Amino acid sequence: MNQSFYAASVAVSQQQKRLNVTANNLANVNNAGFKAEKAQFSDLLYRNWTGPDNAALPRGSGSRMIQTATDFSQGAMMTRESGQNYGIEGLGFFALLNPQSNEICYTRSGAFHWGSVQRGEQAVFYLCDSDGYYVLDQNRQPIELTNGTEAAYPVGVFDFANTDGMQHLGSNKLLPVAKNGAPLPATGKAMKGVLEASNTDIATEFGKVIEAQRSFSYALKMLQTQDEVESTINGLRT
Incomplete structure (x- = not known):
């Protein structure tokens, strides 16, 4: 040719x-x-x-x-005071647990809500994203409703030594690959009542x-x- x-x-x-x-x-x-x-x-x-x-x-x-x-790079912060909305000021990601596969992925989108899980005859509420993934705290455990629906909860923020090449799963979710290393405590802070806009x-x-x-x-x-x-x-x- x-x-x-x-x-x-x-x-x-x-x-x-x-x-x-x-x-x-x-x-x-x-x-x-x-x-x-x-x-x-x-x-x-x-x-x-x-x-x-x-x-x-x-x-x-x-x-x-x-x-x-x-x-x-960080997007603009939008005020969203009602509900469980969180934004990260600085570097880092929220951790999400897939209840079906127990796989942990990460996101910058903090539009969360309370999702119920039936435990015997009692319904237990956990903080979830729009797809029903559990939001994790700093100890990588699901966050259970205890202090009221509008209270601020200790949402975990994690980061990686290298964020290059993270796998996109859709719906703003990211899955770390081998070269990203293990998740580390982030320097960024979770702020309630705000959402980070697209950058x-x-x-x-x-x-x-x-x-x-x-x-x-x-x-x-x-x-x-x-x-x-x-x-x-x-x-x-x-």
Whole structure:
């Protein structure tokens, strides 16, 4: 395959992936605790070819999106005094326990409520997220209703030595991987009566949309031009 065709086709597909990341950020702009993602690119293989006067000239194969990095910078704090709403001032995550699998995941979204569990003939209430995951305290234990529904409870805040590469589970939940290490006590503090807004910057994201659209159109133009060149060459052969 002609190298120009290859580089242009790769560019088209990778810019589409970049747009998908930006679209996801914009779709979650009003989602409390959401952390925006950034597409990261890397050059593909370079080869040298002989140019004028035997000069070695690099010939690239384009670039590709290698990963998406999560921006964990803090979003604005919104006042939400009624109910069990919490925000983290500083670094850290809330810990959530999946009651079905006993797996612990983490989130920055602190929109919690009381969920009931039947214990014999008595209903016991635990602090939960919207999916029914138990919110854990600093000892990694579920928080049980004891002091009234509007009282502040000791919600645990945890952090990791390295937050790069945490696995996204959906619904603003993150699962640590091996390189993140074990959870540690966080420097951030849980604050009741507030929710952290999404840290998506709309102006920045729309700028990325324009960049991706321009790159996409240039790559298509490259494909069109190369197709015209090949058609001309094939016409000369006949």
